[in-house]
Amino acid sequence: MNVPFVDLKTQYQGIKEEILSEINEVLDSTAYICGKKAKKFEEGFAKIHDVKHSVGLSTGTDALHVALHALGIKQGDEVIVPANTYIATAEGVSLCYATPVFVDNDERTYNIDVNKIEAAITPRTKAILPVHLYGQPAEMDTILDIAAKHKLHVVEDCSQAHLATYKGKKIGGLGVIGTFSFYPGKNLGAYGEGGAVTTNDEKLNDYMLKYRQHGSIEKYVHEMVGHNYRMEEIQAGVLNVKLKYIEKWTDMRRKNAKLYSKTFADMGLNQVVTPYHPENVDPVYHLYIIRVNDREKLSEYLNKNGVQTGLHYPLPLHMQQAYAHLNYKPEDFPVAAKYAKEILSIPMYPEMTEEMIHYVCNTIKKFYS
Secondary structure: OOEOOOOHHHHHHHHHHHHHHHHHHHHHHOOOEOOHHHHHHHHHHHHHOOOOEEEEEOOHHHHHHHHHHHOOOOOOOEEEEEOOOOHHHHHHHHOOOOEEEEEOEOOOOOOEOHHHOHHHOOOOEEEEOOEOHHHOOOOHHHHHHHHHHHOOEEEEEOOOOOOOEEOOEEOOOOOOEEEEEOOOOOOOOOOOOOEEEEEOOHHHHHHHHHHOEOOEOOOOOEOOOOOEOEOEHHHHHHHHHHHOOHHHHHHHHHHHHHHHHHHHHHHOOOOOEOOOOOOOEEOOOOOEEEEOOOHHHHHHHHHHOOEOOEOOOOOOHHHOHHHHHHOOOHHHOHHHHHHOOOEEEEOOOOOOOHHHHHHHHHHHHHHHO
16 A cells, blocks of 8 residues: 555545636636735635634745734844744744744643743743644643743744644634745645735734735835735635635544554554643644654655655754854754654545555554564
């Protein structure tokens, strides 16, 4: 059996006619950027996340930049970022000419360790940027309490967590701004690049609307120096189709993750650490992450037996050459450094069958036996 890491083709075949209809409408209208479809998507996306406003953007990285810029983050400021995340999280800070300050990850959730945040706060700290990594919400109550105590902004990086909930509340509206990515492999993916921000703050929403379009709402009238971060109509059309199915697909991911965890538990595979999820969150399993001590050998064995795997992430941010100038040492964040050698992503997408999941688990069992 061959089990791909992600299968976008199967999903496309199920919605092909709707997708083609949306794309053809855009082509026929010859309105390609930030038009009616983008507006419809912004309204629908805000609604499913229980927030007042959403702004469609060109990428998730741009969403991070727009959010932090709207909050006045600038050169000389610091923003607290987890060491275990994709580099785009830190890049959003760097694009504002501010400095990302890394914090180690929690040993069980892999999200930012909330017990280590306050030690990283300095007089230059202006915001905390938690990531709902792999689709599991971070410990937001504690983060919000720390932020309130120190008068800091909280921006949620929700790029892997569309529709995830924390204590019954949707992510994206817990901090002052939420940022999202619609990279094709995401739970809600475009057929190219795409991103968005969410907020309940009307003034911030207005600012971000202007900033994404050269500082302008009215054509050729520019209130500020902005950027070109506009959402394309074709991507908005694709996302509008997928919005109708995202809740169903999310339930399928949760069902698949539950089967994975149960199967591993029934097998008694002590060599495999499966995801830990607190009772107060409802993850959306963008990725299903396991931890093993012999990651490279297992990954090679799985790939030879038709199971594709991924690494998220093989090198923590504090060990990346891009941030060498911050002078961190590998041992500064021991959990992130250790887990980067153990974490392995195995196939996870809505259309996986029970047979596929059992095959993946049994192949891992054979490796250890």
